[in-house]
Amino acid sequence: MTLLFEQLLNGLQYGVTLFLLAAGLTLVFGIMGLINLAHGSLYMIGAFVAARTQAATGSFLLAVAAGMSVAAVVGMAMEATILRRLYARDHLDQVLATFGLILFFNEAMAMIFGRQPMMAAIPDFLSGAVTFIPGVPYPIYRLAIIAVGAVVAAILYGLIVHTRIGMLVRAGATHREMVRALGVRIGLLYTLVFGLGALLAGLAGAMVGPLLSVQVGMGDRILISTFVVIVIGGIGSIRGALAGAMLVGMVDTLTRAYLPTMLKMVMASTEADGLGAGLSSMASMILMAVVLIVRPRGLFPAHG
Amino acid sequence: MANLGRKRIMLALLAMLLTGLPYLADRLAMPDLVSLGTQIAIYAIAAIGLDLLIGYTGLSSFGHAGFFGLGGYVVGILAFHAAEGTAFVGLVPGATEAWVAWPAAILVSALAALAIGALSLRTSGVSFIMITLAFAQMLFYLFVSLKTYGGDDGLGFRRRNGLPWINPRDDVAFYYVCLLVLMIVLALCHRLVRSRFGLVLLGIKQNERRMAAIGLDATRYKLAAFTLAGAIAGLAGALQANLLRFVSPDMLHWTTSGDFMVMVVLGGVGSLVGPVFGAAAMVLLQSWLAQWTEHWMIVMGPVLVAVILLTRRGIWGALGGRG
Numbered sequence: 153m154t155l156l157f158e159q160l161l162n163g164l165q166y167g168v169t170l171f172l173l174a175a176g177l178t179l180v181f182g183i184m185g186l187i188n189l190a191h192g193s194l195y196m197i198g199a200f201v202a203a204r205t206q207a208a209t210g211s212f213l214l215a216v217a218a219g220m221s222v223a224a225v226v227g228m229a230m231e232a233t234i235l236r237r238l239y240a241r242d243h244l245d246q247v248l249a250t251f252g253l254i255l256f257f258n259e260a261m262a263m264i265f266g267r268q269p270m271m272a273a274i275p276d277f278l279s280g281a282v283t284f285i286p287g288v289p290y291p292i293y294r295l296a297i298i299a300v301g302a303v304v305a306a307i308l309y310g311l312i313v314h315t316r317i318g319m320l321v322r323a324g325a326t327h328r329e330m331v332r333a334l335g336v337r338i339g340l341l342y343t344l345v346f347g348l349g350a351l352l353a354g355l356a357g358a359m360v361g362p363l364l365s366v367q368v369g370m371g372d373r374i375l376i377s378t379f380v381v382i383v384i385g386g387i388g389s390i391r392g393a394l395a396g397a398m399l400v401g402m403v404d405t406l407t408r409a410y411l412p413t414m415l416k417m418v419m420a421s422t423e424a425d426g427l428g429a430g431l432s433s434m435a436s437m438i439l440m441a442v443v444l445i446v447r448p449r450g451l452f453p454a455h456g
Numbered sequence: 457m458a459n460l461g462r463k464r465i466m467l468a469l470l471a472m473l474l475t476g477l478p479y480l481a482d483r484l485a486m487p488d489l490v491s492l493g494t495q496i497a498i499y500a501i502a503a504i505g506l507d508l509l510i511g512y513t514g515l516s517s518f519g520h521a522g523f524f525g526l527g528g529y530v531v532g533i534l535a536f537h538a539a540e541g542t543a544f545v546g547l548v549p550g551a552t553e554a555w556v557a558w559p560a561a562i563l564v565s566a567l568a569a570l571a572i573g574a575l576s577l578r579t580s581g582v583s584f585i586m587i588t589l590a591f592a593q594m595l596f597y598l599f600v601s602l603k604t605y606g607g608d609d610g611l612g613f614r615r616r617n618g619l620p621w622i623n624p625r626d627d628v629a630f631y632y633v634c635l636l637v638l639m640i641v642l643a644l645c646h647r648l649v650r651s652r653f654g655l656v657l658l659g660i661k662q663n664e665r666r667m668a669a670i671g672l673d674a675t676r677y678k679l680a681a682f683t684l685a686g687a688i689a690g691l692a693g694a695l696q697a698n699l700l701r702f703v704s705p706d707m708l709h710w711t712t713s714g715d716f717m718v719m720v721v722l723g724g725v726g727s728l729v730g731p732v733f734g735a736a737a738m739v740l741l742q743s744w745l746a747q748w749t750e751h752w753m754i755v756m757g758p759v760l761v762a763v764i765l766l767t768r769r770g771i772w773g774a775l776g777g778r779g
Contacts, residue, residue, distance in 0.1 A: 181582065187582050187585065187586075234761060234765070237765055238764075238765075241764075243516060243581060243582050243585060244510065244516045244717070244721065244725075245721075245764050247516065247518065247585060247714075247717065248714075248717055248718055248721055248760065248764050249760070249761050249764040249765065251714045251717075251718070251760065252756070252757040252758065252759070252760030252761040252764070253757060253761060254757070255753040255754075255756055255757035255760065256753070256754060256757030256758055256761075257757075258753065259751050259753040259754040259757065260754060262751070263751055263754065372710070372711075376589060376590060376593050376710065379586040379589060379590060380586075380590050382586075383579075383583055383586050383587060383590070387582060387583060422603065423603060423604070426601045426602065426603040426607060427601050427602070427603075428601075429601055430597045430598055430600055430601020430602070431601065433594075433597035433600075433601070434594045434597050434598065437590045437591065437593070437594045438594075440587070440590060441575050441591075444575060444578050444579060444587070445575070445578070448578040448579055449579075449583075450583075
């Protein structure tokens with residue numbers, strides 16, 4: 153029971169990380185109609201830059217700022233030079249061109265930072281644990297990630313519901329052509345939205361550094377989970393991204409925690425560990441399949 | 457007409473080059489050419505299957521490697537059980553004969569494609585791309601987790617599947633087997649896309665609603681195409697397992713799906729012959745760049761971006777061929 157509480161918080165924390173990525177990806181798709189595989193690369197860049205900055209300066213806050221800003225700059229440069237030319241192309245071309253970008257970024261990170269996984273340290277002011285339930289200490293750092301996620305969700309909500317840019321974003325997500333026709337400076341809006349998405353991806357990457365090993369290819373794995381999130385949530389919808397991220401975060405974490413134990417009741421221990429790990433990696437995709445059977449357009453469809 | 461003549465000449469040249477490749481390798485003292493040629497033929501088979509989806513049905517599947525790897529694993533697992541003298545889940549005995557293992561690979565991949573297609577085809581466009589990707593990745597995780605069959609490390613076996621009159625150790629003979637399979641697949645697909653079934657697929661690609669209006673159930677046709685493409689990928693996977701005498705989760709990795717898509721688009725979408733050129737270009741470019749630098753992907757990535765941004769109809773289009 154006490155373990156369950158801990159795992160629920162872990163699920164929430166993973167869900168928050170997924171949300172930071174999914175929000176950017178789904179906005180970019182909703183507004184520009186672009187499917188960007190290289191979004192995971194921005195997360196990876198954020199993680200590498202932050203880990204290296206932290207190792208060099210010892211400051212965690214500086215590291216997060218560096219990770220976010222480098223990811224945002226790389227993201228906007230990518231948009232302005234390459235992705236912009238892809239908006240009018242079909243999704244197949246977008247997939248292939250951004251697939252090429254992934255190959256490039258993965259190799260570039262390997263050349264700059266090496267193939268050895270890096271581990272960032274948890275900063276002093278966020279180390280340690282708090283005890284909610286007696287006997288169940290929970291790391292402060294993970295709580296801090298959850299808090300950051302909640303703040304980002306609140307800011308995004310305020311930005312999208314209460315500002316002019318947010319209004320354009322909402323309009324763009326539902327009636328893209330109409331926004332263009334009304335003479336909005338769409339190029340600037342696109343670059344801003346893309347920069348925002350890249351910033352959030354960089355933030356997610358910088359924050360997971362102390363929890364996961366920072367290595368080449370880390371963006372690819374989470375990218376696929378992010379796709380699952382936005383398909384479940386409904387492509388283009390921020391609300392859907394939040395709901396999908398929480399669902400996937402929970403399902404993934406809980407199956408990872410409990411499935412091997414449950415399998416051990418029916419089969420040999422070593423087999424159960426392997427199969428349990430495999431099945432829990434598949435759990436979120438099974439969830440996606442179920443959602444698709446019930447609601448083919450996701451939980452919160454954005455368009456029409 | 458001029459185009460048609462040029463196309464025929466290109467095809468004849470290609471066929472001659474492929475048939476004479478082992479002789480060429482011998483004369484040039486480049487024995488690697490035979491294994492490169494085999495790899496090209498196998499990838500080309502899988503890519504032709506994908507072209508049926510992308511080029512003729514308008515379905516951008518990002519999960520083709522799932523069926524490719526599944527076919528490979530069927531061959532690997534059957535060989536594993538044959539060597540151990542055990543049975544798969546206690547029921548299916550192992551096999552080392554090609555006439556058992558290859559149809560089994562085709563069948564298993566087709567069934568998987570039928571199930572995955574039935575779910576994925578509930579969506580379209582971008583969701584379809586993401587969902588096929590996710591399902592293939594699901595198969596990837598499945599094989600990573602099966603420790604009995606090597607998990608992460610993959611599964612090796614000692615000998616190629618037995619074929620009558622053919623020495624399994626003879627690489628040149630295996631090359632010709634793959635080439636023959638490629639020709640057969642190409643010919644069958646060529647017939648298929650010109651049949652009523654193929655015309656319906658093209659109609660669906662152009663305007664699904666109109667096909668529905670004339671009373672055709674588009675989803676059933678799309679599912680049939682998806683299943684067929686999966687079966688072809690399974691066959692290619694079975695050949696790939698035989699080429700390396702090794703299968704690993706890498707075969708199902710999503711980057712392999714990406715490679716197949718690149719081959720189709722690079723070679724020329726909707727031409728069936730184009731993917732053969734695409735496969736050749738990919739394999740040759742990779743092996744050439746890999747000789748040159750360990751960091752070949754730093755070049756491959758931008759080349760890919762440039763090709764997508766700057767070209768429209770792929771290699772086959774540039775050579776003057778059409779569908």
